[in-house]
Amino acid sequence: MSKTTRATLVLQQAGVAFTVHSYDYDPNAERIGLQAAEALGADPNSVLKTLMVLVDAKPACAIVPSDREVNLKKLAASLGGKSAQMMKPADAERLTGYHVGGISPFGQKKRVPTIIEESAFAHESVFINGGQRGLQVQLKPADAAKVLDAKKAGVV
Known part of the structure; x- marks a missing residue:
């Protein structure tokens, strides 16, 4: 498995400190994020999953703890929308250039x-998918938000 992906290159170019962690990805896991947390020996609340969504039919990305479910109403409101729904996996892959289970923001x-x-943001560091199944990057949540120009909001 390559530890250099588009995701890690973006982080390097941004000058962000991060570490790369690989684990045995289980494609049959009921909840991929929880399987990643267990394989990494990490608190599931600090292993974040990347969800591709549509807010008022426009694509968006939500990054939430692997042990929680996103509240679509709160998510839509946080982006100034009225409704949100999960993006179809094939559409998420086409939009991001990553495979489901390996989608990085x-x-x-x-x-x-x-x-x-x-x-x-209560954690000193979090794990976020690094652009491949079985690959996570660990970094400060504030650094992730800065690189992504992301908003912080309560969406679970």
């Missing part, structure tokens, strides 16, 4: 509005 083909769940 960093280095996506098209930049979209991004929200990071506010509870993530």
Whole structure:
């Protein structure tokens, strides 16, 4: 597995401190984020999942703890929209250039509005997908928000 992806290149170019962690990805896991947390020996609340959504039919990205579910009403409101829905996996792959299970918010083909769940900022560092199945980057949540130009909001 390559530890250099579009996501890690974006982080390097931004001058952000991060570490790369690989683990055995289980494509049959019921909840991929929780499987990643367990494999990494990390608090599931600090392992964030990247969700591609549509807010008023426009693409957006939500980054939330792997042990929580996004509240679509709160997410839509946080982006000034009326409604939100999950993006179809094939559409998410086409938009981001990544495969489901390996979608990173960093280095996506098209930049979209991004929200990071506010509870993530309680952690000194968080894990976010590094652009491949079985690859996570660990960094400060504030650094992730800065690179992504993301808003902080309560969306779970």
